[in-house]
Amino acid sequence: MTFVNQRQQMVAEQLETRHIDDPRVLDAMAAVPREQFVQLAQQQSAYNDSALPLEHHQTISQPYTVAFMAQALRLKSEDVVLEIGTGSGYGAAVLSRLAKRVDTIERIPELASQARERLKQLGYSNVRVFVGDGTSGLPEHAPYDAICVTAAGQTLPPAYAAQLKPGGRILIPLVNWSDAQTMTLFTKTGTELKKRELGSFRFVPLIGAYAVSPADR
Template identity: 45%
Template structure:
């Protein structure tokens, strides 16, 4: 009963902070955060705060995850590209909403761990790729939706080029280690239309793949 009450409080917290789309709320309710959080931080999985994970990365604040997912306007026909798999939490939520999710992670350890966890959780419409997220995934393009969970100084042209006409990209934009702005980009016949969604803080988007020491 305690976990049920915490989950209800979790959903109420999301709603009160602007995550109002019912499909997004259902997807987040169905995706418990605890399996994606490590060690001593698992007890804090219901908190609306970012938490550390391996490789010096973080699992994002649930409210920010919800607001980004809501802005992406994912439908069950969408093929989604996520840049920055991290723990796999965001990809798992997207998998409840989309037809197919491709997620690129530059840290091999994170990619492997997320892939194994998502398989155990039965999220079979997610493909986790170890690679350079700044390049996107051109062999699977175009995408209906693209989501970046790392901040770029400007929207990368390599990624906007992989966005289908009418598609939507959501990403944080700004200088590393400072407050960034969450941006929604819609690709139209006239070009790229930009909407600012608010201030956020994310790790920077880094080119290349990381050279992790694997267990």
């Protein structure tokens, strides 16, 4: 089976059957060649219903998780998005097909460099890759319509709300008292954030100056 056929099967069997029904998200997932974003030894597993390992003890999320987050953000074609945790660049590639521009920040320089080159070679010209502490966001390029965090934090870093436009959305997995991770959507209304929990997921830890609660710093 070709990678194109595997991709179509992934959309039909892993996404549509699990309530991913936004046509734009499904089209994006069907278009982005996931096999180009995994390690060479993992290419035959690129469309498995699972996360896969990357260098530096990082992971590329399972296709369903990427699609779920993209759908939950309710992106419009004119939106500008900040992604925290570039990894291989796969998530940014998916988001780039839904938004006007994606700024993505990665704390590991080697991963950022690889992702930048990969995205360039594949023609994702509306993605900019930065290196830095993702918990600080990118204040020099804010505000953003949406912020997508691909690692689990103990608390919501304050920079995100400050860098979000009115009506904007933040999606982040948060660790609760039992160490479970809950996907959490914040919507900015005026100066307040409305919170909605969307279910349990599993991510690598969010690392940075503001990844933990103030009492723990």
